[in-house]
Each structure stands twice: as C-alpha cells, then as structure tokens.
Amino acid sequence: MQIDRVELADCTSPERIIAEILRQVPDLPTPVPIEELATAVGITAIHRMTTDNFEGGLITQPERRDGVILVNGKANRLRQRYTIGHELGHYLISAHQPGDSGQFACSKSDMNIRKADRDNRSQRMEAEANRFSAGILMPVIKFKTDMRAQGGPDLRHVVDLAAKYDVSKEATAIHYSTYHHDLCAILLSQNGTLRRIYKPTRFPFVEARIGTPLPHNSLSARHQTDGVESDDVDRGVWLANLHRPSSIREQALNLANGWKMTLLVVDDSDDDGEDELRDTFDVWENPRFPGKSRRR
Ligand SMILES: [Zn+2]
Structure with a gap:
C-alpha cells in the first residue's frame, strides 16, 4: 500500500x-x-x-x-x-x-x-x-451501500456488519444508527439498566434516561433468550405519545456479560413535528459524562 x-x-x-x-x-x-x-x-x-x-x-x-x-x-x-x-x-x-x-x-x-x-x-x-x-x-460510502443491500433496520445486520468490518458491535451500532436511511436509534443496557443511547438528531426524543431501568413494558425488559426478538410496542413506552395511537418497532438482542442491544425504529411519517419542540437535548451520552446532556 x-x-x-x-x-x-x-x-x-x-x-x-x-x-x-x-x-x-x-x-x-x-x-x-x-x-x-x-x-x-x-x-x-x-x-x-x-x-x-x-x-x-x-x-x-x-x-x-x-x-x-x-x-x-x-x-x-x-x-x-x-x-x-x-x-x-x-x-x-x-x-x-x-x-x-x-x-x-x-x-x-x-x-x-x-x-x-x-x-x-x-x-x-x-x-x-x-x-x-x-x-x-467503516468507510461511509461502502457502509451505506451494504446497509441498503440489507434492507430495513435489523440488529442482525449490525452483527453481520461488525463481522464484515472487523469492528465491535457497539462501534458498528453507532455508525448504523447515524447513517441508516430509515430513522432508527440503538440503545445499550447492562443488567437491565440503560447505559447508552445512539441516535441521529432527527430521531425523536427518547424519554428513558441513562442510568435508569429499561421501561418495564418494553420488549427489551422482558427479552431473555438468545437471538433477536422483534415486536411493535406502544410509542409511549420509549417516546413521547402523539395525540393519536401509534406504535414503534422494537428489537432486542442479548450480548455478552449482561449487555443488551435495543433497536427502535420509527416511521418518519408518524412524526408531525410535535417532538421537535420537546427534543431540545441531544441524548448522546458517554460514560465520561454520566447524565450530562448537551443542547443541540
Ligand atoms: Zn486520543
């Protein structure tokens, strides 16, 4: 080279x-x-x-x-x-x-x-x-081409891409949620406690806070098995409720040492701009600054 x-x-x-x-x-x-x-x-x-x-x-x-x-x-x-x-x-x-x-x-x-x-x-x-x-x-052009070929957001794709690019699942998840053509967020929890939220800024505000238990009515809170599980959950489990009934797709995957990965997918057309007003904080957090949010 x-x-x-x-x-x-x-x-x-x-x-x-x-x-x-x-x-x-x-x-x-x-x-x-x-x-x-x-x-x-x-x-x-x-x-x-x-x-x-x-x-x-x-x-x-x-x-x-x-x-x-x-x-x-x-x-x-x-x-x-x-x-x-x-x-x-x-x-x-x-x-x-x-x-x-x-x-x-x-x-x-x-x-x-x-x-x-x-x-x-x-x-x-x-x-x-x-x-x-x-x-x-994970060069973005190649990575985006791979994601497009895989179709809609899915944690199995994150696992496959991590293997293909030889990077950790977490590093892959950050890239995946940032660059996917569909609107999605990836959350990491350990032993039932939410640890990290990765989402593009246009993804709605996630109500669950770092350091708190996973929402009790979420799929992730009850998911115990190996392998990926998917479900449609009420939007209010993770996000602010719209005035009309609405659901989002949730997927959960158990990783090693009590860690769990959660994927949330919202339908772009579901959001009527109401969240924009509430979503004044960027919820990306890291262990160095626990609980600290930064204004967008
Ligand atoms: Zn350095």
Missing part, C-alpha cells in the same frame, strides 16, 4: 483525510488492514503494552516525520484495531498537538468521546480521532 503524505497534509478534517486516503487507495480492502495503513503513512512500530494507565498512545514530532503507536495489549483485538485507528487520527490531523506531557496518551473514556464543547480543545481532538477511527474502519 502506497500513500502520498504530501497530499494528506492539506486535509484538515478527519473526513477529508479519509476521502484522500480512499482516493489514493480506491481498492482498500474490507476489513481495513489498519496496521498496514499505519505503516504506509509513516508509523514505524505498533507496540502492545501491558498497562492499565492508558488505552492508546502516540509518540511523534510536531511535524510528524514518523510515529510509534502504543496500544493496550490487554484490550480485545477489536478494541485494539479501534485504538490504532484513533492514534492514527491524532497522527494524521496535523492540528492535533499533545499537552504538557509532550506525547498523546489516550484513556478508555477518550475513546468514547463523540461530541465536544467547542472551547474544549483536548475533548475536540479526542472526538476527531474517534471520527477518524470509525470512518476509516
């Missing part, structure tokens, strides 16, 4: 860097050979470390002559792939410069930052590195 870094240097956003890489390597395989890609842009070594102190690190110079990526070797293989993508993001986005320590050291929670306050530079860098990692591991 050959990549001309001079062309990359003019690209400032994660999306432009990814587009330039795909322009230069149009036949980039799936799953993306992330370590080979790293070598092609000047990463001379990827070291697996046994540490609890960080998830990933990058040793480089301000002008990025070359770089060494450090990865938490205790993390699972998919997490390591994501971390390499994240550090590669810091390396290729030339505006990213480390803090006082002089090197990039990224924690597990840094890997979950998807949105940042405009004036929080380090948070913004982490969010951009994550956008780069997800975007290079």
Whole structure:
C-alpha cells in the first residue's frame, strides 16, 4: 500500500483525510488492514503494552516525520484495531498537538468521546480521532451501500456488519444508527439498566434516561433468550405519545456479560413535528459524562 503524505497534509478534517486516503487507495480492502495503513503513512512500530494507565498512545514530532503507536495489549483485538485507528487520527490531523506531557496518551473514556464543547480543545481532538477511527474502519460510502443491500433496520445486520468490518458491535451500532436511511436509534443496557443511547438528531426524543431501568413494558425488559426478538410496542413506552395511537418497532438482542442491544425504529411519517419542540437535548451520552446532556 502506497500513500502520498504530501497530499494528506492539506486535509484538515478527519473526513477529508479519509476521502484522500480512499482516493489514493480506491481498492482498500474490507476489513481495513489498519496496521498496514499505519505503516504506509509513516508509523514505524505498533507496540502492545501491558498497562492499565492508558488505552492508546502516540509518540511523534510536531511535524510528524514518523510515529510509534502504543496500544493496550490487554484490550480485545477489536478494541485494539479501534485504538490504532484513533492514534492514527491524532497522527494524521496535523492540528492535533499533545499537552504538557509532550506525547498523546489516550484513556478508555477518550475513546468514547463523540461530541465536544467547542472551547474544549483536548475533548475536540479526542472526538476527531474517534471520527477518524470509525470512518476509516467503516468507510461511509461502502457502509451505506451494504446497509441498503440489507434492507430495513435489523440488529442482525449490525452483527453481520461488525463481522464484515472487523469492528465491535457497539462501534458498528453507532455508525448504523447515524447513517441508516430509515430513522432508527440503538440503545445499550447492562443488567437491565440503560447505559447508552445512539441516535441521529432527527430521531425523536427518547424519554428513558441513562442510568435508569429499561421501561418495564418494553420488549427489551422482558427479552431473555438468545437471538433477536422483534415486536411493535406502544410509542409511549420509549417516546413521547402523539395525540393519536401509534406504535414503534422494537428489537432486542442479548450480548455478552449482561449487555443488551435495543433497536427502535420509527416511521418518519408518524412524526408531525410535535417532538421537535420537546427534543431540545441531544441524548448522546458517554460514560465520561454520566447524565450530562448537551443542547443541540
Ligand atoms: Zn486520543
């Protein structure tokens, strides 16, 4: 794989860097050979470390002559792939410069930052590195083509895509809910407690809150079996009620260690704009900022 870094240097956003890489390597395989890609842009070594102190690190110079990526070797293989993508993001986005320590050291929670306050530079860098990692591991044009071929939203498709792109089910779920042509949200819960909500901003406000039990009358609250289960549930179980009776589609899938994935699908035509007024908060949350919502 050959990549001309001079062309990359003019690209400032994660999306432009990814587009330039795909322009230069149009036949980039799936799953993306992330370590080979790293070598092609000047990463001379990827070291697996046994540490609890960080998830990933990058040793480089301000002008990025070359770089060494450090990865938490205790993390699972998919997490390591994501971390390499994240550090590669810091390396290729030339505006990213480390803090006082002089090197990039990224924690597990840094890997979950998807949105940042405009004036929080380090948070913004982490969010951009994550956008780069997800975007290079799951190039959007290919990913959208795959989703279209699969048809309507379904958690089985999320599982298939995670295997195809060799990324975690959670990273795939974020991409899936963001880019699917149908309006859907994916929620993660552990042992019956809601932990994360991923949804595009045009998806209606989800009433259930992070850190609270799954709604007792939801399919997810009662779903125990292996495999995917689907049902139409009353809209009010998860979302604000419209004035007329209405239902949404819910799907549930049990994952490992008590985790469960929930898919909610609303019919676009069901929404008469009433939710727009209520949905003043973006409900994407992450473990680093429990319970904190940001205004859209
Ligand atoms: Zn980072």
